[in-house]
Amino acid sequence: MSIRIEAATIDDLLHEALSYLLAKGQRVTASRGSLLEIVGPTFVLTNPLARLSRSESRSKIFSALGELLWYLSGANQLEYIDWFIPNKYQDESTDHKTVRSGYGNRLFNWRGIDQVSNVIDLLRRKPTSRQAVIQIIAAEDIDSGETSIPCTCTLQFLQRDGKLHLFVAMRSNDAYLGFPHDVFAFTMLQEIIARTLNTEIGTYIHTVGSFHLYDKNEEGAKDYLNEGFQNIIPMMAMPTGDPWMAIKNVLDFEVQVRSDPFSAPPSMPGFWADICRLLSIYSLSKLIPQNAQVTCEKLAENMNDRAYHMFIDARISRMKKQNA
Incomplete structure (x- = not known):
């Protein structure tokens, strides 16, 4: 029996998915341990801007942002990625330098092809x-001998009625x-692609399989699940216009703020300025000194x-405890 769950927010999707x-x-013993599994579910997020979990226990903006920028x-x-999510990918790197299953080069330089530009x-x-x-x-991932291969199979972008829809197919997904x-x-x-296409x-x-x-x-x-349902606070929309220069500036700032957490965020439109401020707060929160906390505030x-705000407040609260 096919399973289809539709909701307006990621928390509503996650709540129903975990409950199911x-x-x-069904109990399955897989290569990475015992698990509960459902086969072939489809999840429909009707408001993709409501992509941030508002859960007190699942609030992961900094790690999610780190993976996106990666x-x-x-x-x-x-x-x-180890800067944002320490140790998560260590076991997936055979040379301890790169993650073969990472998506970055597959999206933008797969066998010399920029697949994102191709789609645009x-x-x-x-x-x-x-x-x-x-x-x-x-195809070569299957018999590569690697312990980890990409969980995502394909991303299909479909433009209809002035909107860009996205269909993602995954072989495996940790709920x-x-x-x-x-x-x-x-x-x-x-x-990002919708803004590039002015739609x-x-x-x-x-x-998911x-x-x-x-x-x-x-x-x-x-x-x-015991936390109950969360408040609906979607992210603000990206500004109109081509976003790629702003993305380049964000990526450049991310490199800079690692070595100098007190670097001033660049002057950018509100949406992208907020992303840079988040990067600053994350880097500063790795420091204990009082002036780092004050700068975050x-x-x-x-x-x-x-x-x-809830993610930032949690980070600053952690810093206050360290400084106490």
Whole structure:
């Protein structure tokens, strides 16, 4: 029986998905441990701007943003993502320098092809094309001998009625850890391409072969469900116009703020300025000194988008405890 869950926010999708898994998931023993699994579900996010979980226990803006920028950098360097999510990808790197299954080079330089540019160029020439597909997993991944291969199969962008819809097909998806991050990154890419094409963002559809919850995360999933439903606070929309220069500036600032956390964010439109302030706050929060906390508080006061406040407040609270 096919499973289709449709909702306006990521929290509503996640709430229903985890409830279904815990109630009706089948026990499977996989290579990474025992898990509960449902096969072939489809998740429909009708408002992709509501891509941030508002959960107290699942609020992961900084790691989600880190993965997005890792992809947009076009690289697959382990050091880049380890800054945002320490140790998560260590076991997926055989040379301890790169992550073969990372999406950045597959999106922007796969066998010398920039697949994102290809999709944009195609939809400019043929707005109703059904060929705007980005391939992530490749035939050679299956027999590569690598312990980790991409979980995402394809991304298809479909432009209809003045909106850009995105269909993502995944072979495997961790419901508790991976799903919220994937929805964040892919809907951001959807909005970036929509802005590039001067169209609106449409619906996000996410289909999975194996959608699962590992035993080790069951208690965390139950705790999340016990929080109840969350407030709906979508992110503000990206400004109109081509976003790629702003993205370049954000990526450049991300490199700068690692080595100098007190660097002033560049002057940019509100949406992108907020992203830079988040990067500043994350880098500063790695420091204990009181002046880092004070700088974070000043940055928080200048945020344009109230959707970020709960994440920033949690970070500053952690700093206050360290400074106490």
